[in-house]
Amino acid sequence: MSSPILKLIVQRVALGIVLLFAVSLLIFVGTEILPGDVAQSILGQTATPQALAALREELGLNDPAYVRYLRWLGGVLSGDLGTALTSGHDIASSISDRLANTLFLAACAAVVAVPLAILLGLLAVRYRNGPVDKAISAFALASTSFPEFFIGYLLVFFFAVKWQFFPAISTVFDGMSFIDRLHAVALPATALTLVVLAHMMRMTRAAILNVMQSAYIETAELKGLRPLEVIRKHAFPNAIAPVVNVVMLNLAYLIVGVVVVEVIFVYPGMGQYLVDHVAKRDVPVVQAVGLIFAAVYILLNIVADISAILANPRLRHPK
Amino acid sequence: MSNELEFLSQRVAKGRLTRRDFLGRAAALGVTATVANSMLAAAARAEGPVKGGMLKAGLQGGESSNVLDPALNLSQVNFNFGKCWGELLVELAPDGSLEHRIAESIGSSDDAKVWTMKIRKGVEFHDGKSVTPEDVVATLERHADEASKSAALGILSGIDSMKASGDEAIITLKEANADFPYLMADYHLVIQPNGGKDNPNAGISAGPYKVTVDEPGVRYGGEKFANYWQGDKLGHADQVEIIVINDPTARTAALQGGQVNMVNRVEPKIVDLIKRVPGVTVQTASGRGFYPFNMFCDTAPFDNNDLRMALKLAMDREELLEKILRGYGTVGNDFPINEAYPLFSTDIELRKFDPEKAAELYKKSGHSGSILLRTSDVAFPGAVDAAQLYQQSCAKAGITIEIKREPGDGYWSEVWNKQPFSLSYWGGRATQDQMYSTAYVSSADWNDTRWKRPEFDKMVATARGELDQDKRKAMYRDMAEIMRDEGGLIVPFFNQYIDASGKGVQGWVANPAQEMCNGHALVRCWLEA
Secondary structure, three states, rough: HHHHHHHHHHHHHHHHHHHHHHHHHHHHHHHHHOOEEEEEEEOOOOOOHHHHHHHHHOOOOOOOOOHHHHHHHHHOOOOOOOOOOOOOOOOHHHHHHHHHHHHHHHHHHHHEEEEHHHHHHHHHHHHHHHHHHHHHHHHHHHHHHOOHHHHHHHHHHHHHOOOOOOOOOOOOOOOOOOHHHHHHHHHHHHHHHHHHHHHHHHHHHHHHHHHHHHHHHHHHHHHHOHHHHHHHHHHHHHHHHHHHHHHHHHHHHHHHHHHHHHHHOOOOOOHHHHHHHHHOOOOHHHHHHHHHHHHHHHHHHHHHHHHHHHHOOHHHHHO | HHHHHHHHHHHHOOOOOOOHHHHHHHHHOOOHHHHHHHHHHHHHHHHHOOOOEEEEEEEEHHHHHHHHHHHHHOOHHHHHHHHHHOOOOOEEOOOOEEEEEOEEEEEOOOOEEEEEEEEEEOOOOOOOOOOOHHHHHHHHHHHOHHOOOOOOOEEEEEEEEEEEOOOOEEEEOOOOOOOOHHHHHOOOOOOOHHHHHOOOHOOOOOOOEEEEEOOOEEEEEEEEOOOOOOOOOOOOOOEEEEEOOOOHHHHHHHHHHHEEEEEOOOHHHHHHHOOOOOOOEEEEEEEEOOOOOEEEEEEEEEEEEHHHHHHHOOOOHHHHHHHOOOOOOOOOOOOOOOOOOOOOOOOOOOOOHHHHHHHHHHHOOOOOOOEEEEEEOOOOOOOOHHHHHHHHHHHHHOOEEEEEEEEOOOHHHOOOOOOOOEEEOOOOOOOOHOOOOOOOOOOOOOOOOOOOHHHHHHHHHHHHOOOHHHHHHHHHHHHHHHHHHHHOOOOEEEEEEEEOOOEEOOOOOOOOOOHHHHHHHHHOOOEOO
């Protein structure tokens, strides 16, 4: 590893941090312009004006926006996400369980989806334009075209109601064994796998096909390598950058975009937690969750960038 | 033949014959499976509750922002869980009467102003302390204090002073109220040690189950409280669990797949499908909730009673009941009370769909042009369809209704109780007085029909203080007729609570007060062995 790479990585990380600050500002502005008054939504319709004024004072809602922003930012930087307005619980500890659940489900889906998508993509290239390629594409595109809730309900209908292999609801809790957890998330993980599969598979296929046009592939073929060997040794390494990009994008989706699947399978993850608190105008929670989601996205994108650099010899060895 | 079957069904109940064998014997004797199953159920009931095991409910109405404090209970999950761990002074029995719990007896002075509650001895909190009259007074004090933000604040606002004395709690009211004991059945008024003033979220009361799991928006669990004061009667399962399932399809699937033993809020449109699932029983209870079309009596054109009457007569209630609720309800009569309330007079004539009479009155009112009706999906399930059906029946009377579909977000703050003609829902109250005082007196915040009649206010107040039940019943009859003929309320129907229980669940008793046996499904039911 030479220093230019280190420099690149440091640059990317620094850029990510700057971006995160910008996002924090956007989140704060976004929650500011949410219609509805926090005090009013906590106290309900019958609240007296005195009670409202007292609560606004207590929550510090009367301070100017920039003061509240700096106070919030200061808290976040020192690891204090504040307390939920509606329940009074500490946000950091409530979120940590939820985040762990979300990451667990995303990991389960990713462990299946990513290798499967890449393998299917490779196979599609190997047998391109033949029946195998067509079948893989048709299956993947169909599973992506159906809305998530439809796939979810189909899985529930067959695997939970009809054959009763897996539970229809994926409640997980502390003290559950790892095997039990896997059993509980089997259906939502399958649904998520089907949703993200096609994007990654098609991208892998397209990226490799692109490389396959190159002269050195022809050379490899002419020197007598078997088709799969050509793809594995020569085409795939050169297609890694775009594939990693799309994989990271889908991983981010698995973490931040799964509200619908969480609701269908009653899975206690971040999505449901966020939706509940937006409905109650519980601003500190919305801000905290928003920031975590943004951080996940930025982090995965940095990883994608850096992997692309590392995978590309031209970037690795600049002249 | 039936003697043999009956004998066999009792053997099943005692566990000496398997269910499958019994059904086989029944089929051999030429009895249908339905009849055989109901015989089994009867035998299981006669055998008495089965103790032990774990009962699970999958319920709609829970958010991750919920807390255990009973003062802040608003959604169904907290309501149901509150009935598992909490104990009230009194409960509403399935027949509408009062069941005495922590209050052994309740008596009043002749003017219905001073109420004395004798506190039952030997009732124990989960933390081992005995329930005292001081705890009861402290509980009521906390809920009557604005700082607690209690949802029961309104019903306690009539209290002037309270004190504990000996084994009694004595409450003095500002004005006479013959319904005071019924107010104490409000589900928020869970008796807590020192009224919950120390820690309202501790989840400690004197109910049949101790709180073991409290994961807001996910699940709740309870473990049988060994010293529950009537443990022989209630709380049969060793453990109860509530899983929050807000998605209706997921709820039904969980019941079918056997992950839960009971669910709430079955949608009317799928009831017929659910009924066909083996082992699942649909449980209905005619409730007090209704879905009104509200007109502002003080805003043109609805300030004209001929027009209001024309709009009432132009509603085809039977059709709406059939198409919107699939028959799971009863037709309304344009006042907010039905037979599920105590002191209801059943002889008030039902309003019929009469387009000719409606057309005649509409002409007489002198109104011309269309009338704007606001609706939204959040008003009640099927509210948009209901508005469209109403538009068609009005057209038969020559009345043009223009429908405006409002967004769900903001409907309750911008449309309901703000716009002169809109759809809404009411959950019903424990007594007629509570319903009228909440929404149909001049001073009420939620007077969503702008029904402001000083003479009606007076009738409400007089009836509230009347201890003679016959006289009261007659007063309520008069009030109902006035509302029905002059009020701003069009009631198409009262809805039923539709819940469902799964395989082997016994002991369900429908209660018109609320869904899930008034929240007691988990403490009343048991799983047959």
